[in-house]
Amino acid sequence: xxxxxxxxxxxxxxxxLCQTYWHPLYSxxxxxxHPPEDAQDLTQEFFARLLExxxxxxxxxxxxxxxxxxxxAMKHFLADEWDKGRAQKRxxxxxxxxxxxxxxxxxxFREPADDVTPxxxxxxxxxxxxxxxxxxxxxTEYEQEGKSELFAALTPCLIGERTAQPYAxxxxxxxxxxxxxxxxxxxxxxxxxxLLREEIADTVARSTEVDEELxxxxxxxxx
Amino acid sequence: xxxxxxxxxxxxxxxxxxxxxxIQSGFNTATDPGSQSMQSGFEPPSLEELSKLFPHxxxxxxxxxxxxxxxxxxxxxRLDRFVALKILRPAVSGSGFAERFNREARALARLNHPRIxxxxxxxxxxxxxxxxxxxxxxxNLRQTERSGRLTPEQALRIVPQICxxxxxxxxxxxxxxxxxxxxxxxxxxxxxxxxxFGIAKLVGVNADRSSLTGARDVVGTPHYMAPExxxxxxxxxxxxxxxxxGVVFYEMLTGELPLGRFAPPSKRVEVDVxxxxxxxxxxxxxxxxxxxxxxxIKTHVExxxxxPQPSIVQTPPYREPITYIYIPALALYGAQxxxxxxxxxxxxxxxxxxxxxxxxxxxxxxxxxxxxxxxLHYECWKALPERYRATTPGRAAGFLFIPLFNFVWVFISMxxxxxxxxxxxxxxxxxxxxxMSALAVTxxxxxxxxxxxxxxxxxxxxxxxxxxLVFALYYRGIVFNxxxxxxxxxxxxx
Numbered sequence: 263x264x265x266x267x268x269x270x271x272x273x274x275x276x277x278x279l280c281q282t283y284w285h286p287l288y289s290x291x292x293x294x295x296h297p298p299e300d301a302q303d304l305t306q307e308f309f310a311r312l313l314e315x316x317x318x319x320x321x322x323x324x325x326x327x328x329x330x331x332x333x334x335a336m337k338h339f340l341a342d343e344w345d346k347g348r349a350q351k352r353x354x355x356x357x358x359x360x361x362x363x364x365x366x367x368x369x370x371f372r373e374p375a376d377d378v379t380p381x382x383x384x385x386x387x388x389x390x391x392x393x394x395x396x397x398x399x400x401x402t403e404y405e406q407e408g409k410s411e412l413f414a415a416l417t418p419c420l421i422g423e424r425t426a427q428p429y430a431x432x433x434x435x436x437x438x439x440x441x442x443x444x445x446x447x448x449x450x451x452x453x454x455x456x457l458l459r460e461e462i463a464d465t466v467a468r469s470t471e472v473d474e475e476l477x478x479x480x481x482x483x484x485x
Numbered sequence: 486x487x488x489x490x491x492x493x494x495x496x497x498x499x500x501x502x503x504x505x506x507x508i509q510s511g512f513n514t515a516t517d518p519g520s521q522s523m524q525s526g527f528e529p530p531s532l533e534e535l536s537k538l539f540p541h542x543x544x545x546x547x548x549x550x551x552x553x554x555x556x557x558x559x560x561x562x563r564l565d566r567f568v569a570l571k572i573l574r575p576a577v578s579g580s581g582f583a584e585r586f587n588r589e590a591r592a593l594a595r596l597n598h599p600r601i602x603x604x605x606x607x608x609x610x611x612x613x614x615x616x617x618x619x620x621x622x623x624x625n626l627r628q629t630e631r632s633g634r635l636t637p638e639q640a641l642r643i644v645p646q647i648c649x650x651x652x653x654x655x656x657x658x659x660x661x662x663x664x665x666x667x668x669x670x671x672x673x674x675x676x677x678x679x680x681x682f683g684i685a686k687l688v689g690v691n692a693d694r695s696s697l698t699g700a701r702d703v704v705g706t707p708h709y710m711a712p713e714x715x716x717x718x719x720x721x722x723x724x725x726x727x728x729x730x731g732v733v734f735y736e737m738l739t740g741e742l743p744l745g746r747f748a749p750p751s752k753r754v755e756v757d758v759x760x761x762x763x764x765x766x767x768x769x770x771x772x773x774x775x776x777x778x779x780x781x782i783k784t785h786v787e788x789x790x791x792x793p794q795p796s797i798v799q800t801p802p803y804r805e806p807i808t809y810i811y812i813p814a815l816a817l818y819g820a821q822x823x824x825x826x827x828x829x830x831x832x833x834x835x836x837x838x839x840x841x842x843x844x845x846x847x848x849x850x851x852x853x854x855x856x857x858x859x860x861l862h863y864e865c866w867k868a869l870p871e872r873y874r875a876t877t878p879g880r881a882a883g884f885l886f887i888p889l890f891n892f893v894w895v896f897i898s899m900x901x902x903x904x905x906x907x908x909x910x911x912x913x914x915x916x917x918x919x920x921m922s923a924l925a926v927t928x929x930x931x932x933x934x935x936x937x938x939x940x941x942x943x944x945x946x947x948x949x950x951x952x953x954l955v956f957a958l959y960y961r962g963i964v965f966n967x968x969x970x971x972x973x974x975x976x977x978x979x
Contacts (some may be wrong), residue, residue, distance in 0.1 A: 372497040393499045393507050421506035422489035425531065441612050444528050451510065458511040476511050483505045 279328060279464065280309045282395050286387035287336050288366050289373060293380035294340065302363045308339045327475060328465035329388055333381070382482070389479045396458045403453070412436070412446065419447045420454055529555035530572060530613065538610040542570065542617075558620060567620040568605060569680075572613050586614055592659055593682055600650035602670065602680040621678050626666035630737065637756045640737035641790040643669075646677045647730055648783035654682060655723040655779060662721065664729035665709040666736065708732065708742050712770050724772040727779060731767025743768055759789045810860055817854035821847050 284305060291301040312335065373387060404413035415436060419427045427447055433440040462472045487494055487503030494503055535544045535557060543560040545567075550556070554573040561568055573586075590607035593616075597603065606617040626643070629635050647669065654661065661668075661682050670678045707715060711728035714721050735743045738760070739753040749761035763785050769775045776782050828843035 369497065373495075389504060389508070390495075390497055390499065393504055397499050397507075417500055417502065418488075421487070421502055421510055424528070426489070439612055448528055455511055455513070458507075462511075473512065476508055480505060480508045483508060 275464075276313060280312065283328075283332065283388065283391055283465075284309065285366065285369060285391055286384045287332060288363075289370055289387040290333065290336060290380050290384040291340070292370055293378065293383040298367055302366065304340065304343065306363075307343075308336055311339065327467070327471065329385075329475075333384055385479075385482045389483055392458075392461060392479070396454065396461050399457055399461075400450075400454055413450070416447055416450050420451060424448070424451070532557070535559075535570070535572070538613065539570070539615075542568070544570070559617075567622075569602075569618045569620045571616040571618060573615065583609070590616065592657070596654055596657060596659060596682060598650055598653045600646050600676070600678055601654065601682060602678050618680065619678075621670040621672055621680070623670055623672045626669040626671065626677075626733070626737070629671055630666060630740070635737060637738055637754060638790075640734065641760075641786060643677055643737065644730070644734055644786050645783040647679065647733070648779040648786075650677075650679045651723075651726050651730065651779035652783070655726070660721065660723045661726045661729070662714065663709070664726050664733060666733055669733070708744070711772065713772060722772075723779075724775055724777065727767050727775050727777075727782070728769075728772070730779070730782065731764055731775075734767065735764050738764070757789050760786070763789070810857060814854060814857040814860075817850055817857055821850035821854055824850065 287308065288301055288305045291304050292298070296304060373383065373390075378386070401410075401413055404410060415432065419432075427444075429440050429443050429447070432447075433443045436443060459472050462475050463469055466472060466475055486492070487506055489506045490503060492503060492505060494501070498504060499507070529547065529550055530538075532544050532547065536542075539559070541561070541563070543562060545558045545560060548556040548558050548569070554571055557570045557572070559568050559570045560566070586607075590604065594604040594607065602621060603619040604616055605619065608615060624632075626635075647664075651661065651664075659682060661679070663681055664679070668679060668681045670680055672678060709729045709732045711721070711725035714725045714728075732743060735741075735747070735750060738750040738756055741747075741753070743764075750756050750764055751758045751761050763782060766774070766776055767782060776785075824843055824847040828840050828847060831837075831839035831843055
């Protein structure tokens with residue numbers, strides 16, 4: 263987790279987090295009214311500054327969560343840039359982190375648009391990014407075990423109550439026994455839960471905050 | 486639309502799944518594997534599934550799960566008895582599981598001992614292996630320990646019983662392998678019964694660890710397992726049970742597990758120093774240095790604690806058995822008092838049939854309620870220490886007079902009522918309304934008094950007297966006061 267003593271390890275961990283969670287910030291910046299090219303530059307510059315100036319290692323990092331920290335840091339950064347009159351500046355900046363901006367706009371337009379504040383856009387995007395990441399990791403694990411079809415078949419079982427899953431139909435579809443299917447589904451759900459919680463744990467200071475973070479995201483998604 | 490929560494799916498929903506539900510699945514449920522040791526992939530079947538698989542059983546409730554599987558309370562209607570249905574977690578397919586299961590289960594079923602939970606039946610239903618076992622209605626040793634009601638004397642009475650059971654099983658060549666407080670049940674009379682005998686071997690856990698899949702291979706807590714059970718599970722004999730017994734014994738005496746360098750029991754609690762040797766010898770890491778027979782432990786413990794005690798654990802303070810009589814008694818008494826209200830109203834309306842009906846109902850409930858009260862007082866009388874048994878047969882008879890009196894009075898009123906309302910009123914001009922009220926009041930007072938008297942029989946007489954007195958006074962007052970006539974009724978206009 264970013265913030266530990268070993269600074270280069272911290273930098274790597276931070277870089278990794280940035281690779282994952284850049285899009286929520288991009289959404290935020292776009293929602294603030296900046297056109298795509300400017301948003302790209304700003305996001306890029308922000309992360310560069312983040313890593314270069316080691317903003318993470320402050321004491322306030324130990325409290326708070328990465329998600330909220332990033333947002334407030336971005337807000338400060340944008341205010342700073344505005345003050346310095348460089349809001350319109352293009353290009354430049356040290357590229358410690360290469361962010362895949364090609365898909366940025368496509369993703370941005372798939373997000374719900376209408377009356378969403380920049381903060382809310384950020385939060386929603388964060389939740390989606392998190393879920394995407396976790397599911398991607400989960401699928402990779404299953405692919406590495408040669409179980410891609412199984413994963414594809416059982417993906418719908420990731421949601422809903424354990425008792426409400428269509429075990430019988432799945433057993434028939436997969437040509438397997440109900441007990442085996444139940445076992446596989448259970449394993450999948452457990453692994454998913456573990457990965458999700460691990461992913462969140464990377465962004466919070468204490469493991470007790472994982473549940474709080476989950477609740478926050480649930481609240482954000484249900485409004 | 487999400488099939489689970491019904492909300493519209495956003496266009497960027499990951500893998501087409503509802504994000505809210507995905508987050509929801511991230512919360513730990515009560516059975517999260519992080520908090521319990523659990524075999525990977527075992528889902529206890531639901532009650533409905535079991536009802537289908539076991540048509541000859543009434544599946545009543547899910548009792549719990551352990552490393553071996555899940556247990557349910559069930560009833561065999563034909564034999565009219567309760568049983569415990571144990572569903573074993575599905576083991577690795579193949580590897581001769583079925584034959585091993587049959588062989589082991591048959592051996593278990595032959596274990597017929599009063600201190601061992603009997604196996605009635607076993608087999609396969611669907612793809613689940615199951616055992617039908619004796620149902621023991623009582624806490625296990627763990628629960629008793631937790632509730633703080635286990636004294637060293639009681640521990641000394643429990644251990645010999647465990648030894649008897651173990652010796653019996655060992656003589657039959659059966660090793661338990663999973664002796665722990667959760668597997669030692671106490672019945673209502675305080676006698677122990679050991680359950681899950683040999684199930685560990687049945688499920689093939691310790692014998693063949695390489696065949697287990699999943700991240701979590703530990704079944705239950707290893708603290709009770711003998712060292713050789715952990716290191717070399719295929720070479721385990723009955724002396725592993727002796728070790729486990731040692732751990733259980735130590736825990737019963739001191740409340741703690743013998744971990745690392747532990748103090749002998751006499752250094753931690755007030756127990757006979759000679760017990761240290763028993764416990765420590767049972768807990769020897771080298772099995773050749775332990776007691777070689779459970780019977781040896783029994784003899785040793787009994788010698789230390791004096792003469793062999795009757796194996797009864799002290800029962801808790803008396804309250805419990807009364808509750809199941811008390812509540813119905815109160816409820817019935819209250820109900821019949823309430824029934825007088827509609828009766829009174831019916832009389833007021835001059836609705837003969839309704840009044841009659843309500844009074845009959847009142848009488849019936851009254852009878853039943855007095856019977857329950859009688860039973861309750863008898864139970865209290867039986868249970869109270871000698872010095873509180875102040876009730877004599879004479880007083881009991883006196884007590885019975887009141888309910889009898891009430892009953893007879895209402896019965897007479899009823900017969901008069903049957904003759905017709907006017908005849909009734911002629912005989913008891915001022916009674917209909919007022920006496921019903923009086924009776925209701927009397928009963929209400931008695932109701933309150935009864936509620937407090939169960940533990941002090943002397944009050945029974947006082948209350949009975951009060952009941953009679955109040956009633957008598959009121960009746961007297963009515964008879965003497967002819968002015969207390971009922972108001973003229975409003976004519977029923979058509």
